[in-house]
Amino acid sequence: MNLSRRTFIVGAAGAVGTTALASNKAYDNAVKKAKKGALGKVVGSLPPGRYDAHIHVYPGEPNPEALVKSFEKAGLAGGCIFSECPNVFGDNAKKHSPEKSIDNVIKWASLSPTIYPFYWINPAAPDACDIVDMAVEKGIYGFKVIRADGRPVDDKSLPVYNRMAYHNKPITFHSGILWDGRPSSDNFRPANWEGLLDVPKLRFALAHISWPWCDECIAVFGKLLNAILARGEKVPEMFIDTTPGTPKIYRKDALTKVFTVGYDIRDHVMFGSDCRTDRYNVNWTTDWLKFDDAVYAELGLDNGWLDSIYRKSVERYLFGSADTKRSIPTPDGIV
Numbered sequence: 001m002n003l004s005r006r007t008f009i010v011g012a013a014g015a016v017g018t019t020a021l022a023s024n025k026a027y028d029n030a031v032k033k034a035k036k037g038a039l040g041k042v043v044g045s046l047p048p049g050r051y052d053a054h055i056h057v058y059p060g061e062p063n064p065e066a067l068v069k070s071f072e073k074a075g076l077a078g079g080c081i082f083s084e085c086p087n088v089f090g091d092n093a094k095k096h097s098p099e100k101s102i103d104n105v106i107k108w109a110s111l112s113p114t115i116y117p118f119y120w121i122n123p124a125a126p127d128a129c130d131i132v133d134m135a136v137e138k139g140i141y142g143f144k145v146i147r148a149d150g151r152p153v154d155d156k157s158l159p160v161y162n163r164m165a166y167h168n169k170p171i172t173f174h175s176g177i178l179w180d181g182r183p184s185s186d187n188f189r190p191a192n193w194e195g196l197l198d199v200p201k202l203r204f205a206l207a208h209i210s211w212p213w214c215d216e217c218i219a220v221f222g223k224l225l226n227a228i229l230a231r232g233e234k235v236p237e238m239f240i241d242t243t244p245g246t247p248k249i250y251r252k253d254a255l256t257k258v259f260t261v262g263y264d265i266r267d268h269v270m271f272g273s274d275c276r277t278d279r280y281n282v283n284w285t286t287d288w289l290k291f292d293d294a295v296y297a298e299l300g301l302d303n304g305w306l307d308s309i310y311r312k313s314v315e316r317y318l319f320g321s322a323d324t325k326r327s328i329p330t331p332d333g334i335v
C-alpha cells in the first residue's frame with residue numbers, strides 16, 4: 001500500500017446528507033493542486049472530506065501507517081493530533097522533553113498531507129515562549145493546552161498565547177469538567193477565557209463545548225463577537241470544538257443551542273473525537289458522527305453546513321481567513 005499518496009475514503013461516514021462531501025479523487029486532486037507548507041502539509045484550504053480536530057498522542061513509538069489506516073476506516077480526510085502530555089517530571093521529563101514530543105507527534109502525522117501535528121504545551125513553563133518558537137520552526141501547526149496548575153489565562157500564560165498569535169498558530173484548550181481526580185473544575189469554566197480578549201488575533205478553540213457549562217461556552221462565544229463593537233477587529237477568534245465530553249442525553253440539547261442561538265457560528269464549530277493515535281477507535285468516532293448527523297438533520301442543516309462543521313471550520317481554525325466580516329450579536333437588555 002502506497003501511503004504517501006493518500007487514499008482516504010473521503011465523504012461522510014454515517015452522513016445523513018445525500019451527497020457525500022467529496023470523492024477520493026476530489027481529495028487527491030485538491031492535494032495535488034494545494035499550496036504546501038511546513039512538513040509538506042496542505043495549507044490555505046483543506047481538501048474535501050471530514051476532519052477530526054481533536055486526537056491525542058500517548059507515549060510510545062509512532063505508528064503513522066496504522067493511524068492513516070484508521071482514518072480511512074473512519075472515513076476521515078485528516079485532522080489535528082496533539083503531542084503527549086507535557087506535565088511530566090523527574091526522570092520522565094527527559095524522556096518527554098518538548099523537542100522529543102514535537103518530533104514524536106510530527107512522525108505520527110508524517111504519512112498524510114492533511115494530518116496536522118500540534119504541540120501540547122505547558123504555558124506556565126518558564127521557557128514556554130522559546131518552546132513555541134522552536135515548535136513552529138519544526139513545523140508544528142498549532143497548540144494544545146490543559147492548564148494543570150491554575151487558571152488557563154493569567155499573567156504567566158498571556159505572553160505565550162501572544163507568541164502563538166504572532167506565529168498565526170491556533171490553540172485548542174480543554175474546557176469543561178476534567179476527570180483528573182482533583183478539585184479543578186473552577187479552572188475550566190468557559191468564562192475564564194475572557195482574559196484572551198487581551199490577545200487580539202489569536203484563534204482558539206474551547207473543547208468539549210465546555211460540558212457541563214455549554215450555555216456559558218456559547219455565551220462567551222457571543223461576548224467575544226460582540227467585543228468587536230468595543231475593540232474593533234482586534235478581538236480573538238473563538239471556535240467551539242464539539243469533542244465529547246457531552247453525554248448523549250445532553251449533547252443533542254447542547255448542539256441544538258450552538259446552532260440555533262443566532263450567533264454567527266458558521267465555520268467556527270469543529271468536530272473532534274478525543275481518540276488516541278495508537279489505538280484510534282473507529283467505532284467511537286463513527287458512532288458520534290452518526291449521532292451528530294442525526295441532530296443536524298433534525299435541525300435542518302444542509303450539506304453546506306455539514307461541510308462547514310467537518311471541514312471549513314478546521315480550515316479556518318488552522319489557517320485563519322481573510323474574510324473577517326462577522327455579524328455582531330447585541331443581546332437585548334445587555335448594555
Ligand SMILES: [Zn+2]
Pocket residue numbers: 054056274
Ligand atoms: Zn482531549
